[in-house]
Amino acid sequence: MSSVAVLTQESFNEHRSGLLPEQVKSAVAGHSGAEDEDSLPTYKDAFPPLPEKPLPEGVQETGNAWTTKIKPLKSSVITQVFHVPLEERKYKDMNQFGEGDQAKVCLDIMHKTGAHLELSMAKDQGLSIMVSGKHDAVMKARKEIVSRLQTQASATVAIPKEHHRFVIGKSGEKLQELELKTATKIQIPRPEDPSNLIKISGTKEGLEKAKHEILLISAEQDKRAVERMNIEKVYHPFITGAYNKLVGEWMQETGARINVPPPSVNKTEIVITGEKEQVALAMAKIKKIYEEKANSYTVSSVSAPSWLHRFIIGKKGQNLAKITQQMPKVHIEFTEGEDKITLEGPTKDVQIVQGQIEAVVTDLVSRMDYTEISVDPKFHRHLIGKGGANINRIKEQHKVSVRIPPDNEKSNLIRIEGDPQGVQEAKKELLELASRMENERTKDMIIEQRFHRAIIGQKGEKIKEVRDKFPEVIINFPDPTQKSDIVQLRGPRTEVEKCTKFMQKMVAEMVENSFSVSVPIFKQFHKNIIGKGGANIKKIREETNTKIDLPAENSNSEMIVITGKKANCEAAKNRVLAIQKELANITEVEVSIPSKLHNSLIGSKGRFVRSIMEECGGVHIHFPTEGSGIDAVIIRGPAEEVEKAKKQLLYLAEEKQIKSHTVELRAKPEYHKFLIGKGGGNIRKVRDNTGARILFPTADDKDQELITVIGTEEAVAEAQKELEALIKSLDNVVEDFMIVDPKHHRFFVARRGQVLRDIADEYGGVLVSFPRTGSQSDKVTLKGAKDCLEAAKKRMLEMIEDLDAQVIMECVIPQKFHRSIMGPKGSRIQQITKDHNVQIKFPDRDEQQASSADAPVQENGEANGEVKEPADPLVPKKCDVIVLSGRKERCEAAVEALKALVPLTIAVEVPFELHRYIIGQKGSGIRKMMDEFEVNIQVPAHELQSDIISVTGLASHLDRAKEGLLERVKELQAEQEDRALRSFKLTITVDPKYHPKIIGRKGAIITQIRNEHEVNIQFPEKNDENQDQITITGYEQNAVAARDAIQAIVHELEEMISEDITLDSRVHARIIGARGKGIRKIMDEFKVDVRFPQSGAADPNLVTVTGRPERVDEAIDHLLNLEEEYMGDMVENEAKMAYMKPSGSTASSMEEPRGPSKGFVVREAPWAIVMSFMHNSNNAPDMSSSEEFPSFGAPVTNARSSPWGPKRF
Helix, strand or coil, X not given: CCCCCCCCHHHHXXXXXXXXXXXXXXXXXXXXXXXXXXXXXXXXXXXXXXXCCCCCCCCCCCCCHHHCCCCCCCCCEEEXXXXXXXXXXXXXXXXXXXXXXXXXXXXXXXXXXXXXXXXXXXXXXCEXXXXXXXXXXXXXXXXHHXXXXXXXXXXXXXXXXXXXXXXXXXXXXXXXXXXXXXXXXXXXXXXXXXXXXXXXXXXXXXXXXXXXXXXXXXXXXXXXXXXXXXXXXXXXXXXXXXXXXXXXXXHHHHCCEEECCCCCCCCCEEEEEEEXXXXXXXXXHHHHHHHHHHHCCEEEEEECCHHHHHHHHCHHHHHHHHHHHHCCCCEEEXXXXXXXXXXXXXXXXXXXXXXXXXXXXXXXXXXXXXXXXXXXXXXXXXXXXXXXXXXXXXXXXXXXXXXXXXXXXXXXXXXXXXCHHHHHHXXXXXXXXXXXXXXXXXXXXXXXXXXXXXXXXXXXXXXXHHHHHCCCCEEECCCHHHCCCEEEEEEEHHHXXXXXXXXXXXXHHHHHHCEEEEEECCHHHHHHHHCHHHHHHHHHHHHHCCEEEXXXXXXXXXXXEEEECHHHHHHHHHHHHXXXXXXXXXXXXXXXXXXXXXXXXXXXXXXXXXXXXXXXXXXXXXXXXCCCCCCEEEEEEEHHXXXXXXXXXXXXXXXXXXXCEEEEEECCHHHHHHHHCHHXXXXXXXXXXXXXXXXXXXXXXXXXXXXXXXXXXXXXXXXXXXXXXXXXXXXXXXXXXXXXXHHHHHHHHHHHHHHHHHHHHHCCXXXXXXXXXXXXXXXXXXXXXXXXXXHHHHHHHHHHHHHHCCEEEEEECCHHHHHXXXXXXXXXXXXXXXXXXXXXXXXXXXXXXXXXXXXXXXXXXXXXXXXXXXXXXXXXXHHHEEEEEECHHHHHHHHHHHHHCCCEEEEEECCHHHHHHHHXXXXXXXXXXXXXXXXXXXXXXXXXXXXXXXXXXXXXXXXXXXXXXXXHHHHHHHHXXXXXXXXXXXXXECCHHHHHHXXXXXXXXXXXXXXXXXXXXXXXXXXXXXXXXXXXXXXXXXXHHHHHHHHHHHHHHHCXXXXXXXXXXXXXXXXXXXXXXXXXXXXXXXXXXXXXXXXXXXXXXXXXXXXXXXXXXHHHHHHHHHHHHXXXXXXXXXXXXXXXXXXXXXXXXXXXXXXXXXXXXXXXXXXXXXXXXXXXXXXXXXXXXXXXXXXXXXXXXXXXXXXXXXXXX
């Protein structure tokens, strides 16, 4: 690795500041021009070497790292054996070895410690335990074994109180180690306890070991001594030596520990600990050094402003290091906040260092200055800028150092240090910034948090645009977790106001675009609104510029939510409703009900109105917004159901006005379906008998047991009585059985008992138990409420009857239509199964057809030596047969339904030349028709030239598709006729010189004619023979009108004249103006065209003016007047310039060119030593020499030592 040292003027000045006074003088003299070689600094002074860490004595640097011997790895798993004598065993039951409490304890120890234990019984009935595992785990296991499997004893040992801490050790480590080692528990009294007794508990053997170890520690401490010496702080560096080298040597030599307080700690006490003889020897050495230095030691100080201290020290202590390396015995101390530097050391050395530092201080004072400014701390971070951008720019621009106090200091003083001029300029700029910030305004905008993300935009793109538009304004959004609507703007008052208005406009647009409306659409029509591949809904979204959200397929909601501008939402709503109206017989009725009754009719969480909607075939009932005062209620749905819902609403409203009474009943949720009955039969019977309305909870209600009865008091009481009787009978649980043929059992228990679960849901939770598979029993047990049980039994008998009457029927439909019959995700086939209560099974796909292309070639009609008989055309293929099972009449109806789903094909005659228009660009036209009519349209290939288009689809869709296709043909034929009329062509002859004028600037005139007359105007190409012909294409009358307009322009141009005038070329630029603004104004004012000569023209003063004669004359007069005016200004300026002389500084600098820089020259450089016999000291080194610049890893031929230091390869 190599390093390069770059010496700048500043670093050279710093270097000079670290030299002796004599060296400084000679350096100055050398700089002024004297070439005295002795005055040059040496290489070592200029580039002092880094201190090298010496290798310990006796250690040699190895030449090859691979030759070092690798230490053998030791296993981390150890094994130890412990013996517990019979008399010390806790568990002595001889008959249960390996069992009982002892075994449990061992298992617990293994789990706790992770060690492996093996127990064995000795002849003397003692217990041998082998423990294997990691060292720590074995030690912990041993401790556990001793405490839990061995009887415990206790003892005490007395040692001096001051020795207790040595037994405990650092952070209790010694004590823990001792406990593990001896497998005992050691309790040491607390420091405040006067007792010196240490309690030990454990096994007999462990007690003796622990006692012995503690007494050893105490005995060792008795031999040690501690001495304290008070020596003044200034002498501490002499005792420690450089890098604590001296004190380290003493500690090695004497074996005592010497603790000298660090310089940062204001203590004079030096502590020596160790053996008594060792401590005495160390004290003698310290006293000797102290006495020597006390007699030849001086303390002095240099006055230096505290703000200059860091400049004296230099970056990373470089400047100070130069002085301390020359005078290592002198200690230099800087005290923060004091205007002095303290020097301590030998008298002579202190005087030299004092002179050097005083010279440095004088130099710094002459060229450095500082100032402090007061700025409110709240503006500090804005002065610093993002990532320190502002403050770094000021530092670099003015070459100063700026200290802004951190937030925790709460200080308003900012300190600026550096060049006096730079300090003043930086101060001025910072004060201006602070003043500008004080004049700033902070404004809080209330913007709903839901709009924050939209304002910020994806990856902050939108807010970046706002910030770029208002760069002086800082915009702060609250944290999303705070749920705050306050957005803070800060900046100059006017900019903040502009930004506020701009953002308010953005928010207003968002509010306008966030209008939302919910449209109830019957669930079965959602797929039609979406369209094939989402075509319909995509079209509505694009054309109305709205967001349309449909509920999930598995959701019970019928609401389609439209979001956007109010007008757009209404348009999208009408489009969606129109699709529904077109698809079904949907009517809309308006009923007038007093608004005060609306809430009671809607009911809690919409329960009442929801029950009416469900009862009346899912009609939609829309009440006006609460508080609007509107009485109109809208009912939408099939005509019959709407009429039914209208009657119920009016009846309820009338009832509410007369008298309304409500009662609440409770019943288990599983009874609700039975109370309602199949198709609502049971509950309708109660309502018809009593006249009360009964509401059951929905899936979203919290209380699933609550049933509400509404009506007159008498009707409610009667309905309550009937319902309570029904609920009571349901609570009466009975058990019964029925006979079911085992062949039908599988039907009921298949699909994890789905049929039985459906029966339980429908009939009040009746439990049906079938015998186990293979038992051949036909007895089925039913348990539940009596009425529910009877109903369930009846239903099961109906199912069995259906199974007995079940037939299997086949429906032959070619396999190619099966996918179409099934529909998307099998929806069509599921609907037929549900409607007709039958099972439908489709055949497996015929793989023979698919693989026929890959079959081997047969020779002489034979395959593998066998002759294959041809298939009977009358026998249907297996792959075409669909199997249905169920009642005969239902299967027949299902077969008809399946056949109705088989797609048919019809032929529609469409002229061949229109085919490409029907297909549309990239097939868009034909795809649109296929999606709209749900059919497949096949257009014949171009080479067939056929007029027949095939349309394939369901019979119900084909007629509509044919009508749509023929309608499209009529539109295309009408377009063809119109295209023929629009292709009328007219040619006029116009002189090519007028073409640019007819076209106009950037095509403005010709574009206006084209748009006005709706024609296409074509000018001749450059290489065209007829350069004077212009072609006009369009409707005949429009082409004639466009021709007249062009001829009028030509007539006007023919009346124009061109005149040449002479204008001094020096005034051309002023007449033309910036970006041609001046000449355009003249041309627009006088309605003329002015042409100036191009660069390099024969006559640079010749200007051409073109236009009507009277306009040309006026324009020429104006141009000549301008020339006269501008020429007068030029003459006046030239006269002034004659009396002005050129700048003196420029002239002198031109006359006295600077000589080449000699660079920085040093003495005794490495290259100078090597090549001294060839070069003088001022020459540069030889770059090609391998001795001066040896390559890495390559040996140098010269064996002598290199000035670059020892080689390290």
